[in-house]
Each structure stands twice: as structure tokens, then as C-alpha cells.
Amino acid sequence: MKKSVDLFIAQEDNRSSGPVVYRMRVLERVPDRLVVETENAGPVRAFGITLFPPGSLRATYFLEKRQPGIRGFYGLSATGQKASALAGLSEASYINRAAALYRHLISVPPDRDPPLAP
Numbered sequence: 001m002k003k004s005v006d007l008f009i010a011q012e013d014n015r016s017s018g019p020v021v022y023r024m025r026v027l028e029r030v031p032d033r034l035v036v037e038t039e040n041a042g043p044v045r046a047f048g049i050t051l052f053p054p055g056s057l058r059a060t061y062f063l064e065k066r067q068p069g070i071r072g073f074y075g076l077s078a079t080g081q082k083a084s085a086l087a088g089l090s091e092a093s094y095i096n097r098a099a100a101l102y103r104h105l106i107s108v109p110p111d112r113d114p115p116l117a118p
Helices: 091-105
Strands: 007-011 020-030 033-040 044-046 049-052 057-067 070-079
Touching: 033 091, 057 091, 070 091
Parallel strands: none
Antiparallel strands: 007 020, 020 033, 033 057, 044 049, 057 070
């Protein structure tokens, strides 16, 4: 992952009726800090309705080295004004997405641990 290079991933989850393309970009990468931004590059649809048009589902994640062997991780998530009012956002979904990215960044195999939020 290089700074300012767009990476695209397709993801299928319980929020949509099919795969959704997301853009991921490293905003900052220095020895003790990594900042990654994601947003939906394609629409998120369910039941024939667009819940999130492109660019309206965004998150920024921060990973910092605090002390030797101790890392800090936090994230900010937002939806755009054009997001559908029918889109019920689940706290569990945000928690599990953040945990999945964190685990990826620290090289934990994706099937090693269960989701943090059921």
C-alpha cells in the first residue's frame, strides 16, 4: 500500500444485494503512523433501491505506534447527504469492518478470530 495510490476492492456483505466496489487510499504512511481512507466507488443497492450512491459511505482509519509493542487504532465513519433514509446503519457493521482492516494491517489471518460484534 503506497501513499496516494488508489486501490479498488469488491466486497459483498449483508448491506447490499451484490458486490460493491470500494476505493482505498493511504493518506499518510510514516514509520509510526498509517492513515487509510475508504469510500464506496460504486453504489450500494438493496432490494432494487440505491442506499448509498458512490462516494457517500466513507471511513478513515488511523493506526499509530504508541510504545514498543503497543498500537493505537481508531476510525471515523460517515455517510453522505444523499444516503437513503432507508439505510439502517449497524454499529456492529462498523466495528467488524474496523476490526477486519486492523487485523489485515497487523497480518492476522482473516479466519483466525471471530467477528468482534455478532
